[in-house]
Amino acid sequence: MKSSLVRQALVLAALAFVPTLVQAIYFGDKVSWRSPVPASEMVTVTHVRAWGENAIWVDARPDNEFARDHVPGALPLNEDRWSELLPQFLAAWSPEKKVVVYCSSEGCNASREVAHRLRKEAQLANVFVLEGGWEEWLKEK
Amino acid sequence: MNDTSNILHFLWRIVDVIVGGIFIYAGAIKVLDPVQFANDIDNYKILPWTISVGLAFYLPWLEIFCGLALIVRRLYFGGLSILTALVAVFLAATIAAKIRGLDITCGCFGHVSQNWNFPAHLAIDLAILAALLALSFRVVSGNRLQDAV
Numbered sequence: 001m002k003s004s005l006v007r008q009a010l011v012l013a014a015l016a017f018v019p020t021l022v023q024a025i026y027f028g029d030k031v032s033w034r035s036p037v038p039a040s041e042m043v044t045v046t047h048v049r050a051w052g053e054n055a056i057w058v059d060a061r062p063d064n065e066f067a068r069d070h071v072p073g074a075l076p077l078n079e080d081r082w083s084e085l086l087p088q089f090l091a092a093w094s095p096e097k098k099v100v101v102y103c104s105s106e107g108c109n110a111s112r113e114v115a116h117r118l119r120k121e122a123q124l125a126n127v128f129v130l131e132g133g134w135e136e137w138l139k140e141k
Numbered sequence: 142m143n144d145t146s147n148i149l150h151f152l153w154r155i156v157d158v159i160v161g162g163i164f165i166y167a168g169a170i171k172v173l174d175p176v177q178f179a180n181d182i183d184n185y186k187i188l189p190w191t192i193s194v195g196l197a198f199y200l201p202w203l204e205i206f207c208g209l210a211l212i213v214r215r216l217y218f219g220g221l222s223i224l225t226a227l228v229a230v231f232l233a234a235t236i237a238a239k240i241r242g243l244d245i246t247c248g249c250f251g252h253v254s255q256n257w258n259f260p261a262h263l264a265i266d267l268a269i270l271a272a273l274l275a276l277s278f279r280v281v282s283g284n285r286l287q288d289a290v
Contacts, residue, residue, distance in 0.1 A: 004218070005218050005219055005222055006219075007219070008210075008216040008217070008218055008219020008220070008222075009219040009220075009222055009223050010219075011216055011219065012203070012206050012207055012210060012216050012219050012220055012223060013203065013223070015206050016199060016202040016203040016205075016206045017199070017202075019202045020198045020199045020202050023172065023175065023198055023202075024198045027175055027176075027198070030176060031175065031176050031179065031194055032194075033190075033191050033194050109183070109184060112180065113180070116177075116180065
């Protein structure tokens, strides 16, 4: 029975590989295998500075961290109070602006999540994630 | 087979179809948005991103094939074993993430599950695990009976 179980599991595992490969090829240009955010959607502090007034900073960190300090002019937009903060952000947003989302550091995930939701739920284009987050901004300040 | 065992057999088949259907549904939702599922796996902070992407492509199809195996009763025990292992690993990862203080969305059922809280996740996963274990126990005990005859 054990050998039959292993054989069946291996057959299923192998069968699942076929559509996986097809799908991975199809989605090849839609997902980056190196980083959660495609390189084209990551920006550096220098990059954003060059955009000047065309950039809107979005702080995806929790409220208490935003209250302690943030990039001048940044708007708070975190997932804890998403539905409350999104309208405030949209009121300040305009289509020609480039949105730059940051969270605390390179390892945090909030900026990616907020950027993803802005693209998907708010249907915004030109949404970027700041490389290195708040820590990097402090270094480059 | 007498009437009672016929009814029991029918009831077990319903459980097969429900559990199989759940995994086909869960897999299909994730197949449609592998990038979101890769992000959901990445949120657990257990695996490197590259592996999360690979799993985001592979696991939904594995769920679909195993779900189908339960419904059509081909490669049945293999499918049952894989699904039990997947749910057990997922449960362990969810509990570990909670202990580490990570605020995660499981992504198990796409957007439907995004607003579920931790107890809801746990209850649903435990219910599915219990159903899978019950089905496995039935197969094992059925085989033992056949061997004994």
